[in-house]
Amino acid sequence: MNEYQLCAAISELFGDLLDQFKDAGEYGFNHRTGRTIQRLGYCTNLTPELIEQAKDKQVDFIITHHDAWEFIFGMKEECLKRLQNYRIGHFYVHLPLDYAEFGTCNSLFKEIGNVAIIKQSQHVNGTSTIGIGELTSSISFDDFTARVADVLHEDIKAWPYGQSMVKRIGMITGAGSNTNEIRSAKEQHCDVYMTGEKSLYTIQYAKFAGINLLVGSHTFTEIFGVRSFAQKLQAAYPSIELVYLAEEHFE
Structure with missing residues (x-):
């Protein structure tokens, strides 16, 4: 796969979502090399450590959900320097991946298993609407918590x-x-609300509203959407090899 073919595949996969977030900084290339892409790395975030891992694994191109955050001062500049030095390409796709049919929310529902997707997360009036899924049969909150912890491979709250x-x-x-x-x-009769970050107010309101709350990490609640994106690219271009760039469970 070359970068022209990658661009065509991205346009086909995300369609109108790219137009919806055009010029909003929600997707784009950080570095293009013109190299043929044989080994495609994927992960949620872009950090210097993950670029080093990509170099060690002989990755030609990285796709991520997040760009390197500019408010982590100096990190984006360091990432760009390493991408250029190692001649590794990079593309990130944030909100379009959150709202794609194969995106972050739906992919996590699929990974949990035995979940029918009732409502897909969307971008409405500048904010995200919740995705809703239903298990094929009711289970205890403790059992559901254990299932999600097993899927995310991390301790969850x-x-x-x-x-x-x-x-x-x-x-x-x-x-x-x-x-x-x-x-x-709560208004849409959910038995549990699940996400990847919390604050004091998250917990207080869940308690006040009387709804079960489950919180994993930002990184690992979203990795399955990135993997789905990578798998879509591989389905279009079977010659590419997918390489998972492992991230730390430190959230």
Whole structure:
């Protein structure tokens, strides 16, 4: 796969979502090399450590969900320098991946298993609406928590503020700590609200509203969407090899 073919595949996969977020800094190339892409690395974030890992694994191109954050002062400049020095290409896709049919929310529902997607997360009036899924049958909140922890391969935080049995799940992957998202889950009769970040107010409101709360990490609630994106590219160009760039569980 070359970069021209990559661009064509991105346009086909994301369609109107690219137009919706055009010039908003929600997707783009940080570095293009013109090299043929044989080994495609993927991960949620872009950091100097992950670029070093990509170099060691002989990756030609990296796709991520997040760009290197500019408010982590100096890190984006360091990432760009290493991408250029190692001749590794990079493309990030943020909100379009959150709202794609194969994106972060739907991919996590799929990974949890036995979940019918009732409502897809969307971008409405400048904010994310929750995704909603339903388990094929009710299970205890403790069992659901254990299932999600197994999927994410990390310790997760759980607050049993609602019914002991759960079936309907409201979700925002990544940064879904706002109380309005929990309120939306409650109003749409969800038994549990699940996300990748929390604050004091997240917990207080879940307790007040009487809804179970489950919080994993920002990174690992979103990695399955990036993997789905990578797999879509591989399906279009079977000659490429996918390389997972492993991130730390430190959140």
